[in-house]
Amino acid sequence: MxxxxxxxxxxxxxxxxxxxxxxxxxxxxxxxxSLFNGAGHYTGLLLYVALPIVLFIGLMLIPLGMFIKFRKNKRVNLVDADKQKVIFDFNNTNHRNAALVFVFGTFIFIVLTSVGSYEAFHYTESNEFCGTLCHKIMTPEYTTYQTSSHAKVKCVACHVGEGxxxxxxxxxxxxxxxxxxxxNIYPRPIPTPISSLRPAHETCEQCHWPQKFYTNQVITxxxxLTDSLNTEWTTSCQMKIGPAETASGSTKGIHWHINKDVKIEYIESDSSREFIPWVKYTDKKTGKITIFQNTEEPLAASFIKKASARTMDCMDCHNRPSHQFLAPQNFIDKAISKGDISKNTPQIKSVSMQILKETYPSYAKANANIKKIILDFYKTNYPSYYKSNLKVINKNIAGISKAYAENVFPEMGANWDKYPKHDGHLENNGCFRCHDDKHKAxxxxxISKACDLCHSIVKQGDAKNMMRAQTDGDLEFKHPIDIGDAWKESNCSDCHRYLY
Known part of the structure; x- marks a missing residue:
């Protein structure tokens, strides 16, 4: 041709x-x-994004070179006046060949572009693209996401949504x-809350729609404990998510905050939303407005005037629905319950807490310290147990290291302290940001701090001394360690955020 x-x-x-x-x-x-099921994290990026760009550049170089050659020939008078005009003649074999190449090439290019664009769109919407492409940066988010209740929900369903x-x-x-x-100028850790995140009513409420009635739920x-027996302490709470009767809708319970007849607004004192000194309640039916201010740390009138009040939505309590970073005491408890750490190893909870109260610059340093301290502790304090249960001790070391790696990310500075969760009040103030008996109109x-506003304790205690509430009754909270009334006089997070 x-x-x-x-x-x-x-x-x-x-x-x-x-x-x-x-x-x-x-x-x-x-x-x-196709043969090796993906063949790597970067396959999609290379196949559907990078190489198509190179292909497009290569194809564009062909007509560009022809145009430059034509202009050059024109300047040196190698093209006569008649041929300087754009003439296309199907009787000319060269013209027919050029047309055939152009039409066939354009068809192939359009087909490849269509398929490539479709695949590129789906690849950039995939969890692999979001979670594994930037290994170091997104490792904390992707790791915690995989163990969350939303692990089967695509990242883009919450972070992008439809449209x-x-x-x-x-x-x-x-x-x-x-x-x-x-x-390499990204922040460590990634700052939250994300200001550009799509509103909850356009993402969360596509599945968790407010009109749906949520019944109360018992959570255990x-x-x-950090005694020699690692005593198991169980607490079961009936969470008052909604009212006891379905006819009341969301007029009572925790989800009252999203009642369609209610509007809750607040002003936080800093960008973390951990401190909320000002709350505005509007009854949409009557139009009545009540403003609550923290009496101990009220906001200045000038600050309130300049501030933009945020309307409360799902994310103000459920701020970590898919990326929860557990505190050491919680992820060690979970590992013991799962069997990754042996409950029968004396003082394993206590010694774990002594190790994990420290901050480590890397996993290598953390793992080395976990291994050294555990082995030295049992070799010194429980020599007979050490000799006869070395395999169990090594399993415990692996369990602690695994739990640490799933919740603490030294290179990104991500952990439970940097990423507090607000749907509770144990390690972080959460509910107590507003419900603290200090916000007064x-x-x-x-705004009451009463425990029974949100939950009733139906069971608590250890195996030998388990207390159970009577039908429709509840128990007064009992701290596992006798601290008198101290738990009533301060927030749980005052101790539990850095308990050990």
Whole structure:
């Protein structure tokens, strides 16, 4: 097939070579990926994003080279006046060949572009793209996501949602994230809350719709004390998610905060939303407004005037629905319950807490310290147990290291302290940001701190001294360690955030 004379130039040759090699490479990678089920984290990025760009550049070099060659011939008068006009003649074999190449090439390019664009869209919407492409940066989020209750929900379902507008916005904002990753200037840890996150009613409420009635639910938590026997302490609470009767809808219980007839707004004193000194309650039916201020640390009138009040939604309590970073006492309790750490190893909870109260710069340092301290502790304090149960001790070491790796990320500075969760009040103030008996309105109303507003204790204690509530009754909270009334006079997080 004879091609136009203008095709014969170095730039067009290079473009043809680049396009041909890229297309061949794409087919090879596609076949390998199909045979080996993906063949790596970067396969999709290479196949559907990077190589198509190279292919496009190669194809564009061909007409560019032809155009430059034509202009050059024109300048040196190698093209007569008649041929300077754009004439296409199907009787001319060269013209027919050029047309055939153009039509066939355009068809192939459109097909490949359509398939590539479709695959690129789905790849950039995949969990693999979100969680594994930037290994170091997203490791904390991706690791915690995989053990969350939303592990089967795609990242983009919450972080992007439906519609082209937020898809485009997410990709545009992602350009700076790519730049920050390349330049190694991204923050450690990634700051939260994310100001650009899509509103909860456009994401969370697509599944967890407020009109649905949520019944009360009993939640049981098992903890292990730091005594020699690692005594198991169980607490079962009936969470008052909604009212006892279905007809009341969301007029009572925890989800009263999202009642359609109620509007809760607040002003936080800092960007973390851990401190909320000002709360505004609006009854939409009557239009009545009540403003509560923290009497001990009220906001200045000038600050309130300049501030923008945030309307409360799902994320103000459920701020970590898919990325929970457990505190050491909690992830060790969980590991013991799962059997990753032996409950029968004396003082294993206590010695674990002594190790994990320290901050480590890397996993290597943490794992080395875990192993050394555990082995030294049992060799010195329980020599007979050490000799006869070394296999169990090594299993405990592995269990502690695993639990640590799932919740603490030294290189990114991510842990339970940097990422507090607000749907509780044990390690973080959570509910007590507002419900603290200190937020008072001018009419004398106070946002109560009473425990039974949100939950009733139906069972608590250890195996030998288990207390159970009577039907429809509840128990007064009993601290596992006798601390008198101290638990009534301070917030749980005052001790539990850095308990050990």
């Amino acid at each position: 004879k091609l136009p004379l203008t095709y014969h130039n170095r730039l067009s040759y290079v473009g043809t070579l680049v396009a041909a090699l890229t297309l061949t490479l794409m087919f090879i990678i596609y076949i390998v990926a 082209a507008d937020f898809y485009a916005k997410s990709k545009i904002t992602g350009l700076y994230q790519v730049y920050a990753a390349i330049r 938590n098992t903890h292990y 001018k009419n004398g109303k106070v």
